[in-house]
Amino acid sequence: MTPMTSRTPVPAPPPPSPLPPDLAARLKRTSDGLLPAIAQQYDTGEVLMLGWMDDEALHRTLTTGRCTYWSRSRQEYWVKGDTSGHVQHVKSVALDCDADTVLVKVDQVGAACHTGARTCFDADVLPVRDTAAPAASGPTAATGSTNTPAPPTDSGTTTPAQ
Amino acid sequence: MTPMTSRTPVPAPPPPSPLPPDLAARLKRTSDGLLPAIAQQYDTGEVLMLGWMDDEALHRTLTTGRCTYWSRSRQEYWVKGDTSGHVQHVKSVALDCDADTVLVKVDQVGAACHTGARTCFDADVLPVRDTAAPAASGPTAATGSTNTPAPPTDSGTTTPAQ
Numbered sequence: 001m002t003p004m005t006s007r008t009p010v011p012a013p014p015p016p017s018p019l020p021p022d023l024a025a026r027l028k029r030t031s032d033g034l035l036p037a038i039a040q041q042y043d044t045g046e047v048l049m050l051g052w053m054d055d056e057a058l059h060r061t062l063t064t065g066r067c068t069y070w071s072r073s074r075q076e077y078w079v080k081g082d083t084s085g086h087v088q089h090v091k092s093v094a095l096d097c098d099a100d101t102v103l104v105k106v107d108q109v110g111a112a113c114h115t116g117a118r119t120c121f122d123a124d125v126l127p128v129r130d131t132a133a134p135a136a137s138g139p140t141a142a143t144g145s146t147n148t149p150a151p152p153t154d155s156g157t158t159t160p161a162q
Numbered sequence: 163m164t165p166m167t168s169r170t171p172v173p174a175p176p177p178p179s180p181l182p183p184d185l186a187a188r189l190k191r192t193s194d195g196l197l198p199a200i201a202q203q204y205d206t207g208e209v210l211m212l213g214w215m216d217d218e219a220l221h222r223t224l225t226t227g228r229c230t231y232w233s234r235s236r237q238e239y240w241v242k243g244d245t246s247g248h249v250q251h252v253k254s255v256a257l258d259c260d261a262d263t264v265l266v267k268v269d270q271v272g273a274a275c276h277t278g279a280r281t282c283f284d285a286d287v288l289p290v291r292d293t294a295a296p297a298a299s300g301p302t303a304a305t306g307s308t309n310t311p312a313p314p315t316d317s318g319t320t321t322p323a324q
Contacts, residue, residue, distance in 0.1 A: 023288070038212065047200055049258065062290055093287070093288045094283040094284075096212065097276065097279070122256075123259065124261070125256045126264075129226075
């Protein structure tokens with residue numbers, strides 16, 4: 001009688017990640033396999049933009065010295081600066097405590113934003129209700145023009161509402 | 163004969179957003195209705211953490227002076243610091259050029275990370291291949307321990323590979 005052997009078919013493994021196995025194993029990706037990637041200017045601390053990376057984009061970012069992202073709208077990789085010249089030279093990459101976000105410190109050449117602004121967060125400051133001031137205008141205080149910069153808040157020591 | 167009237171049933175409107183209508187209309191949310199929200203220390207520029215906000219969390223953040231996030235794992239709102247005391251006082255909120263990410267500048271009390279670290283990006287620096295150095299070790303250069311900090315790169319002027 002033929003002895004039992006372990007010839008039972010096993011499911012095909014998932015496509016290999018280009019990342020080191022220990023890193024690939026602990027990443028917590030969105031349902032479409034992505035991580036948000038924050039790009040920050042390494043010396044000034046400016047937050048430049050947020051892009052998305054899958055394993056391949058993160059691998060390329062770690063190994064080529066240039067930031068590579070995955071475009072959710074175009075469904076393709078893009079190397080920052082390839083068309084604009086506004087290259088992001090990678091200085092360091094850190095994963096957060098939950099392994100679901102990366103922070104990429106870069107040296108940004110020129111404007112980070114496709115609008116020509118230095119960062120993608122320069123143009124659209126939302127009004128923040130100053131909780132140190134009396135709420136004279138009630139719940140509509142936050143409904144003003146979204147292009148109106150919030151008044152300066154010096155309320156770092158404001159007692160939280162709860 | 164009864165004249166035609168516009169009594170055709172219309173679909174119920176979506177639940178109203180607590181945000182100003184012009185802002186709610188232009189937000190580009192993920193399929194589960196969220197925006198990534200980057201929290202940055204307003205004076206030092208440290209990127210502290212990334213959380214998620216739906217319209218209600220963003221509304222609370224804009225109007226209460228405290229950062230409120232949506233927990234994807236617990237499926238509930240959480241006000242940063244309510245359990246730890248490590249409050250985030252909101253200084254400013256900006257929407258990015260694509261209206262799909264917010265940058266919240268805050269004054270962080272104590273540690274931002276649940277591990278006790280100042281930021282969620284302090285502990286897990288990934289090795290970056292220094293593209294200014296000869297690639298003597300080939301494609302395995304990026305497979306070292308993920309706890310090994312990348313060597314310092316002074317290659318801000320490195321010519322991109324492509």
